[in-house]
Amino acid sequence: MTYLLIGGTGKTGRRVDDRLTARGLPVRVGSRSGRPPFDWTADPDTWVPLFEGVTAAYVTYYPDLAFPGAARSLRAFAERATAAGVRRLVLLSGRGEEEAAVSELGVRQVAAEWTVVRATWFAQDFDEHFLLPPVLAGEIALPTDVPEPFVDLEDVADVVVAALTEPGHHGQVYELTGPRLVTFAEAAAEISAASGRPVRFTRVTPEECTARMVAGGVPAEEAEALTDLFARVLDGRNAHVTDDVKRVTGHPARDFRDYVRAAAATGVWDPR
Numbered sequence: 001m002t003y004l005l006i007g008g009t010g011k012t013g014r015r016v017d018d019r020l021t022a023r024g025l026p027v028r029v030g031s032r033s034g035r036p037p038f039d040w041t042a043d044p045d046t047w048v049p050l051f052e053g054v055t056a057a058y059v060t061y062y063p064d065l066a067f068p069g070a071a072r073s074l075r076a077f078a079e080r081a082t083a084a085g086v087r088r089l090v091l092l093s094g095r096g097e098e099e100a101a102v103s104e105l106g107v108r109q110v111a112a113e114w115t116v117v118r119a120t121w122f123a124q125d126f127d128e129h130f131l132l133p134p135v136l137a138g139e140i141a142l143p144t145d146v147p148e149p150f151v152d153l154e155d156v157a158d159v160v161v162a163a164l165t166e167p168g169h170h171g172q173v174y175e176l177t178g179p180r181l182v183t184f185a186e187a188a189a190e191i192s193a194a195s196g197r198p199v200r201f202t203r204v205t206p207e208e209c210t211a212r213m214v215a216g217g218v219p220a221e222e223a224e225a226l227t228d229l230f231a232r233v234l235d236g237r238n239a240h241v242t243d244d245v246k247r248v249t250g251h252p253a254r255d256f257r258d259y260v261r262a263a264a265a266t267g268v269w270d271p272r
């Protein structure tokens with residue numbers, strides 16, 4: 001009984017891998033660097049060897065399941081996996097994103113057992129993803145600033161592991177948030193205070209936002225899609241917290257302050 005982790009070397013996947021491996025459970029990573037390799041852009045029939053001996057899979061779509069093509073690929077994935085005997089699919093999704101909800105449908109309609117884990121913006125976006133270059137440059141520049149209940153990926157991984165390994169999660173859509181609303185300006189201030197690196201928030205036009213991400217190393221197509229996503233999702237629709245982390249795991253969701261303290265302690269934001 002092998003657990004397949006699609007995107008198993010990524011931000012959430014490697015945390016899920018750590019937890020399953022620590023329990024002595026067999027894990028197979030599905031990614032371009034995995035063996036056998038897995039590529040979302042390849043012919044879906046090339047994915048089939050990955051499903052050998054697998055009963056449950058965690059699925060993260062790359063780059064973002066709100067982007068064009070994601071719905072088609074996820075349906076093809078669910079069809080191949082289910083036909084090959086994979087009973088349970090746990091899908092990482094985005095909270096409050098209409099396109100992501102469409103992408104979920106392939107999994108929800110095809111898998112024998114499914115769980116959707118809709119996460120709000122990740123706290124770790126500030127030290128492991130697209131917000132790290134802006135933090136290091138001292139300025140987080142976005143077209144808008146609304147309160148978001150940033151979720152800690154340690155909590156996301158705890159929920160995913162529960163859904164993969166325990167009964168009782170079939171047909172559930174979990175909305176994962178942290179316990180507190182934090183604006184991007186407040187996040188910048190908290191990171192400044194913990195790291196000693198001055199970081200401020202600035203409101204910019206969508207075009208400027210895209211240009212800055214590209215300058216920070218994000219591929220142009222992805223930066224444009226992200227800016228588009230900001231315009232649609234950062235409108236306050238997610239400005240409320242849920243208790244789904246506690247409901248599933250039994251422990252309260254980690255606070256953004258604790259995330260900032262832990263990330264600062266790694267030295268990732270240290271002033272040069």
Ligand SMILES: NC(=O)c1ccc[n+]([C@@H]2O[C@H](COP(=O)([O-])OP(=O)(O)OC[C@H]3O[C@@H](n4cnc5c(N)ncnc54)[C@H](OP(=O)(O)O)[C@@H]3O)[C@@H](O)[C@H]2O)c1
Pocket residue numbers: 006007008009010011012013030031032033034038039040041060061062063064065066092093094095118119120121122125129
């Ligand atoms: N960031 C947020 O705030 C947020 C919030 C809610 C939901 N989400 C969703 O989270 C998902 C991403 O999950 P994540 O952050 O855990 O992953 P991630 O850190 O973006 O990791 C990417 C993973 O995908 C693999 N990968 C990259 N290109 C690939 C390709 N063409 N084919 C197959 N695998 C590929 C990488 O490994 P290799 O390099 O070895 O291929 C790696 O394992 C997205 O669908 C996004 O919509 C994000």
